[in-house]
Amino acid sequence: MMQTPPAAAAQATRSPREPELRATDALIEVLGLEKTYHAARGPLTLFKNLDLQVDTGEMVAIVGQSGTGKSTLLHILGALDAPSAGTVYCASTNVATLSARQAAAFRNSKIGYVWQFHYLLPEFTAQENVAMPLLARGQTRREALAVAANWLREVGLEDRGDHRPGELSGGEQQRVALARALVNNPRLLLADEPTGDLDETTAGQVFDLIGRLHASHGLTSILVTHNMDLAARCSRVLRLEGGRLTVSATGPKCQPT
Numbered sequence: 196m197m198q199t200p201p202a203a204a205a206q207a208t209r210s211p212r213e214p215e216l217r218a219t220d221a222l223i224e225v226l227g228l229e230k231t232y233h234a235a236r237g238p239l240t241l242f243k244n245l246d247l248q249v250d251t252g253e254m255v256a257i258v259g260q261s262g263t264g265k266s267t268l269l270h271i272l273g274a275l276d277a278p279s280a281g282t283v284y285c286a287s288t289n290v291a292t293l294s295a296r297q298a299a300a301f302r303n304s305k306i307g308y309v310w311q312f313h314y315l316l317p318e319f320t321a322q323e324n325v326a327m328p329l330l331a332r333g334q335t336r337r338e339a340l341a342v343a344a345n346w347l348r349e350v351g352l353e354d355r356g357d358h359r360p361g362e363l364s365g366g367e368q369q370r371v372a373l374a375r376a377l378v379n380n381p382r383l384l385l386a387d388e389p390t391g392d393l394d395e396t397t398a399g400q401v402f403d404l405i406g407r408l409h410a411s412h413g414l415t416s417i418l419v420t421h422n423m424d425l426a427a428r429c430s431r432v433l434r435l436e437g438g439r440l441t442v443s444a445t446g447p448k449c450q451p452t
């Protein structure tokens with residue numbers, strides 16, 4: 196007789212208020228994902244029956260033409276947007292089942308986000324910006340600033356802590372954004388064109404830094420990029436095209452130069 200898998204049993208007994216959990220080696224496991232936007236001109240289906248597995252410790256690049264849904268996919272993985280169908284296990288939690296409040300707590304504790312634009316708060320210093328997620332979690336200002344100072348050291352900006360974002364270069368702003376993304380020690384780093392606004396040299400340096408932090412903090416990272424040279428430094432390159440993810444390249448784990 197077939198036994199009920201533990202995940203299915205857990206799901207069957209789960210109260211509607213509890214997030215769905217399961218034990219797996221994969222940090223991300225997406226099954227049968229569909230995303231359809233209902234726009235004024237009719238439905239727009241970006242993907243249907245999309246599967247994706249990302250193992251703990253992987254550094255995966257997602258490439259693809261503009262408008263294929265890379266950002267949308269990242270938002271769904273990071274519990275910022277809901278799928279139309281399918282399951283999205285991220286850090287053992289089906290993020291598609293989370294309430295808005297649970298999703299916010301999940302994002303704060305499990306995920307670090309970096310965007311193309313840094314979104315640092317202009318009126319605060321670099322150190323205060325990095326400390327912000329800790330203050331939001333209730334840490335004292337003194338504790339939060341001390342942790343932020345350590346993170347600024349990790350990203351090579353220990354001497355820029357009192358600069359406001361407007362007093363930093365583009366690469367430095369992105370380093371601060373990276374420190375802020377990681378200050379809560381997330382397991383997963385999601386980065387949407389993190390170097391898209393930088394010149395080639397600076398982009399390479401920031402990408403290297405991401406690779407170093409990925410390795411030294413045991414992160415699992417997913418990076419969307421249009422830069423194939425940078426993508427090739429990742430352990431896997433996936434191409435999103437026509438609603439399907441295909442393996443574009445595999446290589447050694449990101450080796451910062």
Ligand SMILES: Nc1ncnc2c1ncn2[C@@H]1O[C@H](COP(=O)(O)OP(=O)(O)OP(=O)(O)O)[C@@H](O)[C@H]1O
Pocket residue numbers: 232233234239241259260261262263264265266267268
């Ligand atoms: N809220 C929305 N409602 C309707 N359509 C949307 C919405 N958000 C995004 N889209 C559409 O979904 C498609 C995919 O958008 P997305 O931002 O995920 O693309 P992308 O692959 O990240 O593109 P780029 O490389 O330019 O950043 C686009 O055609 C976009 O117009």
Ligand SMILES: [Mg+2]
Pocket residue numbers: 265266267387
């Ligand atoms: Mg995008």
